Amino acid sequence: MNRAVLLSGGMDSTCIAHWKRPKFAITINYGQRAAAGEIRASKAICEALGIEHIIVQADISSLGSGDMAGLPPSNSAPATEWWPYRNQFLITVAAMKCHALGIQELMFGTLKSDSFHTDGTGPFFQSVNHLLGLQEGELQITTPAIDLTAKELIEVSRTPLEILAWSHSCHVHEISCGFCRGCEKHFNTMGKAFGHQY
Numbered sequence: 001m002n003r004a005v006l007l008s009g010g011m012d013s014t015c016i017a018h019w020k021r022p023k024f025a026i027t028i029n030y031g032q033r034a035a036a037g038e039i040r041a042s043k044a045i046c047e048a049l050g051i052e053h054i055i056v057q058a059d060i061s062s063l064g065s066g067d068m069a070g071l072p073p074s075n076s077a078p079a080t081e082w083w084p085y086r087n088q089f090l091i092t093v094a095a096m097k098c099h100a101l102g103i104q105e106l107m108f109g110t111l112k113s114d115s116f117h118t119d120g121t122g123p124f125f126q127s128v129n130h131l132l133g134l135q136e137g138e139l140q141i142t143t144p145a146i147d148l149t150a151k152e153l154i155e156v157s158r159t160p161l162e163i164l165a166w167s168h169s170c171h172v173h174e175i176s177c178g179f180c181r182g183c184e185k186h187f188n189t190m191g192k193a194f195g196h197q198y
């Protein structure tokens with residue numbers, strides 16, 4: 001069975017790539033402000049892990065909101081980086097590519113701590129799987145880290161610092177800004193996982 005990971009180049013999807021070693025990694029340039037940094041990180045991670053890297057261009061920047069789109073967050077945003085229906089869109093675009101590549105399993109890097117985003121929860125992914133199952137293609141979405149914290153995922157996946165050092169978590173720029181929620185989570189998690197080495 002061919003498998004792929006949806007690879008943003010952030011810590012969580014990087015750990016899943018290292019842990020599960022799928023044949024393919026799919027990175028989507030959807031017009032997010034950090035796209036160039038995410039693509040650069042994903043490319044380096046795939047080269048290091050021997051995973052075939054696929055980049056898909058699907059610009060929806062005109063439909064975004066929040067930090068990642070360079071716009072003010074909407075009134076219903078649970079966090080400043082919230083982008084309406086983003087995960088649903090990313091899964092659909094990746095599913096189209098999976099169909100073309102003959103992939104049956106797409107792994108998505110959501111964590112226990114992502115549950116404040118409704119589109120990062122178990123019920124959301126169960127519903128997406130149900131929806132995909134109503135259609136041709138026989139693709140399944142799996143979430144190997146949904147019951148783990150970021151630190152637990154690093155431990156379970158045994159992802160070393162030399163791989164995670166490539167990861168890019170900034171929400172607002174292709175070079176880490178050091179101030180956004182993505183950068184803050186990155187530094188906190190790396191500090192907890194690697195302590196003085198980092």
Ligand SMILES: [Zn+2]
Pocket residue numbers: 169170171172173176177178179180181182183184
């Ligand atoms: Zn940042």
